Amino acid sequence: MSKIILLVEDEPTLQKTLSLALTQEGYEVKSALDGEAGLRLAKEAKPNIILLDLILPKMDGFEVLDEIKKDEATKDIPVIVLTNLESTPDIEKALALGATNYLVKANYDLKDIIDKIKDNIK
Amino acid sequence: MEVKSILAKLNLFQECREYNLSIWQCPSFVFFILGIVNIIVMIGTYFIASNYTDQPELAALVVIGVSIFIFIISQSVTDGFDKLAQANKMKTEFVSIASHQLRTPLAGMRWSLNLLKEGKCSPADSATFIDLLKENTDRMIKLVNDLLNVSRIEMGKNTFIPxxxxxxxxxxxxxxxxxxxxxxxxxxxxxxxxxxxxxxxxxxxxxxxxxxxxxxxxxxxxxxxxxxxxxxxxxxxxxxxxxxxxxxxxxxxxxxxxxxxxxxxxxxxxxxxxxxxxxxxxxxxxxxxxxxxxxxxxxxxxxxxxxxxxxxxx
Structure with a gap:
């Protein structure tokens, strides 16, 4: 059975490219286009890893991360924050909330991101 | 409110830490010290003058006058420095926000190119990614133009041909x-x-x-x-x-x-x-x-x- 990746990303280009690359890699991709849907899918789809953007409609990534880590059922799912924000307070906040890794999108090729997923997926 | 704002102004070190200035380069701290020194000198002079000369009031008045003058000057200089530091901070923020905004279309272009280069996409997907490349390029051009416009407006150099x-x-x-x-x-x-x-x-x-x-x-x-x-x-x-x-x-x-x-x-x-x-x-x-x-x-x-x-x- 293929592993499930939950992708929480509202930007259409990034969502399309990343989900296709992950599908080609053999993963099953569940996509959420806003924070609320992301949180709901995190509970329903039981993903093996979550890729989470920070600036999201309806509910931002920090809130989503906080809720995921507070919930007994989802707290062990590794979460990679995938964002274009790069201030030290943002990074510290995400890691303090329990993010497994923090990646700046524009600095990585798709294959680098897939490598990071392989390193962290459960 | 009044007391709070005065206290906030007196929080000398925090401001300088924010601007990465050492204590002795920090205008608000330096001028605060200057003010204190002045007050001490003023009081000292008053005592010396009243004990050792015939007309102590005159000496004290001169010192008070000078002190007030220096205090006012130092205040205005502090304000000036603050404004400069503030402007500098805004520029830094501008660069940071602008680069963040540029990263989103850049990541989109980078990843679209990754997929096209791999050559594993269906023709329909490839066409989609070429469209997305175009869309993100347009978005970046608009963003760069907007940023340039803002910078020109702020420098008062926005060309305008009525x-x-x-x-x-x-x-x-x-x-x-x-x-x-x-x-x-x-x-x-x-x-x-x-x-x-x-x-x-x-x-x-x-x-x-x-x-x-x-x-x-x-x-x-x-x-x-x-x-x-x-x-x-x-x-x-x-x-x-x-x-x-x-x-x-x-x-x-x-x-x-x-x-x-x-x-x-x-x-x-x-x-x-x-x-x-x-x-x-x-x-x-x-x-x-x-x-x-x-x-x-x-x-x-x-x-x-x-x-x-x-x-x-x-």
């Missing part, structure tokens, strides 16, 4: 240009104008940019079906342009910030995370450069109407 302009033709052109974007959002664009309108005096290229920003905002922040009406009318030596939407509106508490650079209201962020917060800042600068005014009426949940005026060409 010409006799038919505002109806210009509005129609902008609306036609935005019609595809409107259609894809199930929004219809209407224009309402009298048979004859006087020509206005403005820079047509720049004012097109203003109209485009306002209409695109109206489309972006209208959820579901809607209608955006652009009304033109002449009054008192000006032509007034109104762009009315039935969108999410601007929360009352945030209305006064709406023309600030990089400002985006909470509900704008919640509904549309794409956006730079530069459009209205640029629009205001251009309208004011034309000799007109820009303002809006908005109710959260009901919609917003933006108005601006341009002087009639004489």
């Amino acid at each position: 010409q006799q302009t038919n505002i109806y033709v210009l509005a129609q052109k902008v609306i036609n240009g935005s019609s595809l974007f409107a259609q894809s959002n199930s929004i219809s664009l209407k224009i309402d104008a009298p048979e004859t309108l006087p020509n206005v005096r403005t820079d047509p290229d720049k004012i097109s940019l203003v109209m485009q920003n306002l209409i695109e905002n109206a489309i972006k922040y209208t959820r579901g079906q809607g209608e955006i009406i652009t009304t033109l009318q002449a009054s008192d030596g000006f032509v007034q342009i109104a762009i009315k939407d039935s969108g999410v509106g601007i929360p009352k508490a945030q209305q006064r910030h709406i023309f600030q650079k990089f400002f985006r209201s909470d509900n704008a962020m919640k509904n549309q995370t794409v956006g730079t917060g530069l459009g209205l800042f640029i629009a205001k600068a251009i309208v004011e450069q034309s000799g007109g005014k820009i303002w809006f009426v908005s109710e959260e949940g009901r919609g917003t109407t933006f108005f601006f005026t341009l002087p009639v060409y004489k």
Whole structure:
């Protein structure tokens, strides 16, 4: 059975490219286009890893991360924050909330991101 | 409140830490020390003068006068330094926000290219990624132009070539240009104008940019079906342009910030995370450069109407 990746990303280009690359890699991709849907899918789809953007409609990534880590059922799912924000307070906040890794999108090729997923997926 | 603001001003070290200044370079601290030294000298002189000379009052008065003078000077110098530091901090923030904004389309282009280069995509997917590359390139060009415009406006170097302009033709052109974007959002664009309108005096290229920003905002922040009406009318030596939407509106508490650079209201962020917060800042600068005014009426949940005026060409 293929592993499930939950992708929480509202930007259409990034969502399309990343989900296709992950599908080609053999993963099953569940996509959420806003924070609320992301949180709901995190509970329903039981993903093996979550890729989470920070600036999201309806509910931002920090809130989503906080809720995921507070919930007994989802707290062990590794979460990679995938964002274009790069201030030290943002990074510290995400890691303090329990993010497994923090990646700046524009600095990585798709294959680098897939490598990071392989390193962290459960 | 009073006491609090004084205490905040006296928080000498925090400010300097923020600007990465050492204590002895920190103007507020240095001048504070200067003031203290002055007071001590003043009191000292008073005692010396009263014990050792015949006319102590005179000596003390001179010292008091000098001290007050130095204190005032030091205050104004501190203010000056603060403003410089503030401006510098704003520039740093500008660079940081701008680079963040540029990263999103850049990541999109990078990843689209990754997939195309791999050659594993179906022809239909490849076509999609080529379209996305184009879209992201356009977005980056607009962003870079906006940033350049902002920087020129701030330096007072925004080129402005006023010409006799038919505002109806210009509005129609902008609306036609935005019609595809409107259609894809199930929004219809209407224009309402009298048979004859006087020509206005403005820079047509720049004012097109203003109209485009306002209409695109109206489309972006209208959820579901809607209608955006652009009304033109002449009054008192000006032509007034109104762009009315039935969108999410601007929360009352945030209305006064709406023309600030990089400002985006909470509900704008919640509904549309794409956006730079530069459009209205640029629009205001251009309208004011034309000799007109820009303002809006908005109710959260009901919609917003933006108005601006341009002087009639004489």
